[in-house]
Amino acid sequence: MTFAPSPSPWLEAAPLPAPATPLAGARRVDVAVVGAGYAGLGTALALRADGLSVAVLERETAGFGASGRNAGHLTPTIGKDLPTLLAVFGRERTRALVHLAETAIAHVEDWIREHAIACEYEPVGNVMAAVHASQEARLERAARVATEMGARAEWLSREAMRKRGLPEAFTAGVLESAGGILQPALYARGLRQAALAAGAELYEQTPVLKIHEGPRVALETPRGRVVADRVVLATNAYTSELGVLRSVALPMRVTLFRTAPLTAAQRDHLDWHGREGIYTAHEMLESYRLTADDRIVGGSKVVRAHFGGGVPEDDDPATRALLEQTFRDRFPGLDAPIERFWGGPIAFTLDFLPAIGVTGRFRNLYYAIAYAGHGLALASLAGQVIADWIAGRDGPGAILHQRWRPPLPPEPLRWLVVRALTGWFGSVDARVDRRVRAGR
DSSP states (O other): OOSOOOOOOHHHOOSSOOOOOOOOOEEEEEEEEEEHHHHHHHHHHHHHTTTTTTEEOOOTTTTTTGGGGGOOOOOOOOOOOOHHHHHHHHHHHHHHHHHEEEEHHHHHHHHHHHHTTOOOBBBOOEEEEEESSGGHHHHHHHHHHHHHOOEEEEEEEEHHHHHHTTTTTEEEEEEEOEEEOOHHHHHHHHHHHHHEEETTTOSSSSSOOOOESSEEEEEEEESOOOOOHHHHHHHGGGGGTOOOOOTOOOEEEEEEEEOOOOOHHHHHOOOOOOOEEESSSSSSSEEEETTTTEEEEEEESBBBBGGGGOOOOOOHHHHHHHHHHHHHHHHHOOOOOOOEOOOOOOOOTTSOOOOOEETTTTTEEEEEEOTOOOOOHHHHHHHHHHHHHHHHHOOOOOHHHSSSSOOOOOOOOHHHHHHHHHHHHHHHHHHHHHHHHOOO
């Protein structure tokens, strides 16, 4: 029997018998980490490898946020897309960002092996796919740029897509051979166990109520207090609730679904024998994948934000209806019922790159947040990036904190900008989808 209802079916399949004991009393450590998702647990692992004492504070349980709710695509995606990165950052920095993303994939795979994390990992790669001919030229250019920048990417023509047995609605694509698919909550639970085995202190059901800045930072909780030389905020979309970094990251909600298990006949009809993850070339992408028990998990496509930067946790029937309609469009004739919807907040920066930095009057509040929906790889690596920074080591992640990052505008301008951008992206995607239906 689990201790609390789970916000995703992934978490329901990865239950804990009980949370770690909440903090009671006072603790003194080298580094305190707020948040026990991939970034927070990864930070704890990396800092413990450097011999530092670490306490991780989590207001719910490890993996409760996006780490336990995402679709489970391990991809080397970074930024909005590679042509945009190239235009903004130039060849040298884009090549470094591509290297960083593929390093993140290897980092996750190393952790899975080293800590024997049973998370149903399948290293089958992912395909960024077109659903209409109008998207194919842009994708083919993206494949060329990816190859030039050193990524393991391969252009898949229509014939190559059919040869791989990919569903026919996806007309062409770019195969990213690094990475694959996994059960994200099992991976988060595995990192939790690894962090505990490494000697990190974990206090679940321990929200941080207040941050007291100083040469040493004090974190106030309902029943205790942690004092640390440094604090790492690994709170992603929930960061604004601490009253900090409001100009850095914007929380937005995404919604996912899963079907009932496919029958043998449905599975044979579908083919998809390579089991690659798929995400589309829309401005607001859709994602699809098979699970270990042959369900289809899909979703995204719609993102929603709240005025003032609050965390959007509420459900939305219109989003569910659109996701179901789109699923039927992509898999015509597959009469598999959708069994469950779920969702949660993720966070974006204006340049779609992770926000890794340091803040505070005493420059001892570090943060690693905002992965734009690609956090399985990048958030996992973020902890090593922070540990390298604290230790004064030069690592591939330094490119993320050694850059200028455009701040989010204040309200109400932020709300107007978000509404304008999501409205524009949505209209572009809707036009593509109308062409698909007309062609069918």
